[in-house]
Amino acid sequence: MNWDLPKPFTLDIQVQADDIDELGHANNASYVRWLERCAWQHSQSLGLGVVEYRELDRAMAVVRHEIDYLAAAYAGEKLTMATWIVRWDKKLRMTRHFQLCRQSDGLTLLRAATTFACIELSSGKPKRMPPVFIEVYAKGVVADDALPKA
Template identity: 65%
Template sequence: MFRRGHMSWDRENPFVMSLQVSVSDIDALGHANNAVYVSWLEQCAWQHSNSLGLGVDEFHRLDRAMAVVRHEIDYLASAFKGDELLLGTWLTDWDKRLRMTRQFQLVRPSDGLTVLRAITTFVCIELSSGKPRRMPEAFIRGYGQALPSSL
């Protein structure tokens, strides 16, 4: 565990997105719907990618994108209307060719509880064809700055 302020993160130096559970996030069981968590993962991944200089405009310019091929999600606790949450993400693995892995941890700061952990696997695709294609140099430079130096 790595501490940042009073938060305990699974890894060092997460990219962090703040969010608040809204009434529209709540399902018939009274807590945030499982599909909403997937939306939050996507938003966080985009924000992180944008911070690395790899936004949707750059994807279109390069005719490449990182497309989700697998989500592994562990729902550990419920989130409720009004909860303030922090969603941390890290790039944890890549082959510098096609595949990249991103890890997530969703924490509720009010009690320090980890609400969710997830791992998402991406594959680089050519936007014009939808087919897997090697990562362009811009992806290697951009995403490379967010990876641990050991990779």
């Protein structure tokens, strides 16, 4: 795949019949589910899953999705979703970029950015990232020199 950034975390996806909407292609809600699944699996691969979130009484909750749908996906197609942590303040916020490509031809179907905020699970209120979040998520942050220049 021709990834936008180096060393992505990737998730393979096969478009299922229940992903397809009345227009005959994958529904936008399916894309959002794939974004979420990819982010979760990346966090788990780094060492922070739902068990750790509950133990720490902290979680990274979505506050904003920006999605560019570039081409449609169809039933049975094999796709690969990539993600990178591109920005974080080591306090409350973190931003991931995503790129979804069709495996058969490498075409990019979607690009997205999701902003997360650290919350306290027991109250739902914003709370600073605990030290373990900073330590673990640091392993997944893209180096500044790999990011495109504005």
